[in-house]
Amino acid sequence: MENNNRRQFLKKSIIGVSGAVLMPAHLNSVTKVEVINTAPPELPFRTLGKTGINTPLISMGTSEASAAGFIRAAYEAGIKLFFSATYYGEGNNEKLVGEGLKGLPRASFVVGTAVPPDGLDNRTGKFIKPFDPQAYIKKAEDSLKRFGIDYVDFFLFPYAGKKEMVLNEGVLKALEQLKKQGKTRFVGIASHSDTEEALLAAADSGTYDLAMIAYNYKTINKESLNSAVEKATKAGIGIVAMKTTAGATREKSGPPLNTDAALKWVLQNKNISSIVSGMSSLEELQKNLAMIQNLKMSEQEMKDLKLASLDMQPTLYCHQCKKCIPQCPHNLDIPAFMRSYMYAYGYKNISQAWHTLSGIDLAENPCEKCTTCNINCTAGFDVKGKILDISRLRNVPKDFVMT
Numbered sequence: 001m002e003n004n005n006r007r008q009f010l011k012k013s014i015i016g017v018s019g020a021v022l023m024p025a026h027l028n029s030v031t032k033v034e035v036i037n038t039a040p041p042e043l044p045f046r047t048l049g050k051t052g053i054n055t056p057l058i059s060m061g062t063s064e065a066s067a068a069g070f071i072r073a074a075y076e077a078g079i080k081l082f083f084s085a086t087y088y089g090e091g092n093n094e095k096l097v098g099e100g101l102k103g104l105p106r107a108s109f110v111v112g113t114a115v116p117p118d119g120l121d122n123r124t125g126k127f128i129k130p131f132d133p134q135a136y137i138k139k140a141e142d143s144l145k146r147f148g149i150d151y152v153d154f155f156l157f158p159y160a161g162k163k164e165m166v167l168n169e170g171v172l173k174a175l176e177q178l179k180k181q182g183k184t185r186f187v188g189i190a191s192h193s194d195t196e197e198a199l200l201a202a203a204d205s206g207t208y209d210l211a212m213i214a215y216n217y218k219t220i221n222k223e224s225l226n227s228a229v230e231k232a233t234k235a236g237i238g239i240v241a242m243k244t245t246a247g248a249t250r251e252k253s254g255p256p257l258n259t260d261a262a263l264k265w266v267l268q269n270k271n272i273s274s275i276v277s278g279m280s281s282l283e284e285l286q287k288n289l290a291m292i293q294n295l296k297m298s299e300q301e302m303k304d305l306k307l308a309s310l311d312m313q314p315t316l317y318c319h320q321c322k323k324c325i326p327q328c329p330h331n332l333d334i335p336a337f338m339r340s341y342m343y344a345y346g347y348k349n350i351s352q353a354w355h356t357l358s359g360i361d362l363a364e365n366p367c368e369k370c371t372t373c374n375i376n377c378t379a380g381f382d383v384k385g386k387i388l389d390i391s392r393l394r395n396v397p398k399d400f401v402m403t
């Protein structure tokens with residue numbers, strides 16, 4: 001599927017395959033423009049499952065983008081697939097992405113966003129109140145307004161894990177309705193935990209077209225995850241990978257992670273169509289685009305990755321395995337605290353860290369009164385220390401942190 005041939009790329013590009021064959025009639029008029037005003041450079045690509053969309057091996061997770069001009073620069077450099085979320089900057093990120101892509105032929109880029117449902121308990125992965133399809137559709141419509149476009153290519157259902165949630169009748173109904181109404185071309189899940197279960201359920205559903213999954217060299221249970229990825233791929237689901245450097249930043253000093261090696265490792269799996277990279281600078285963008293030109297791992301890269309795998313020093317990456325939750329007498333949503341910690345100290349994204357903290361239903365922080373913390377964390381974290389540290393952000397007013 002990878003092909004560097006420019007003519008082939010243009011022929012089979014986003015427009016060529018998806019526009020003519022898979023586009024519903026009511027959307028064809030919206031996406032009739034068949035000229036890309038900035039010709040894509042020669043980037044190796046793969047196909048996103050049954051969507052037929054060809055995308056370069058690097059796509060953009062936009063949470064780290066702070067200017068519309070950066071989105072536009074990424075597009076002009078050849079990036080075609082952009083993912084945002086309603087909760088990035090409380091919707092401001094969707095506005096920024098829309099601004100960056102404004103005026104471009106709609107069929108020349110692919111954009112998706114994650115729309116979380118209300119009433120989901122992240123600790124159990126289950127709904128604590130009945131899912132409301134109409135409220136969900138309204139949230140998705142609000143996203144379109146922020147982007148300033150008539151439709152997205154993907155609405156993603158985030159924090160997908162338990163099959164009861166992925167296959168929830170109301171959820172499937174809402175997603176199908178959004179497709180029928182022409183508000184999205186495709187739908188998918190985004191999964192940070194219980195990913196194997198989520199993938200298998202999505203494969204069974206017949207509704208989902210895409211899955212964005214956490215996937216990196218530190219992934220636990222690689223074999224069973226790869227098997228679930230394989231099954232989902234066979235069911236026509238396109239797979240894209242996030243969290244691909246496993247939170248490259250170490251807690252203490254040490255040699256920096258060879259990120260090219262980490263990203264190449266992900267792409268050795270041909271079932272992964274593209275990496276959704278949270279790039280924040282042109283330098284990082286260029287580095288990633290250069291990396292995908294040659295996926296063969298050098299001896300040095302393999303050595304570096306092996307050393308990084310053996311390094312027992314914790315990175316900032318939480319596996320979201322949830323093994324800590326039953327160990328905590330207060331049943332804290334520890335994975336959410338750890339995500340917030342990683343956003344703040346790893347990605348330096350204080351707004352995202354603040355938002356994640358604010359989503360934790362907690363009147364006070366019980367860690368302050370807890371005399372002992374015997375949590376045995378898969379990643380080796382000092383859980384109590386991190387919670388106490390990041391919780392200070394809860395006292396910062398929203399206006400100071402929102403971008």
Ligand code: SF4
Pocket residue numbers: 317318319320321322323324325334335338376377378379380381383
């Ligand atoms: S904090 Fe540790 S145990 Fe808890 S989800 Fe993260 S990696 Fe797993």
Ligand code: SF4
Pocket residue numbers: 327328329330331332334366367370372373374375383384387
């Ligand atoms: S210190 Fe915090 S995380 Fe650890 S057991 Fe107590 S409440 Fe749970």
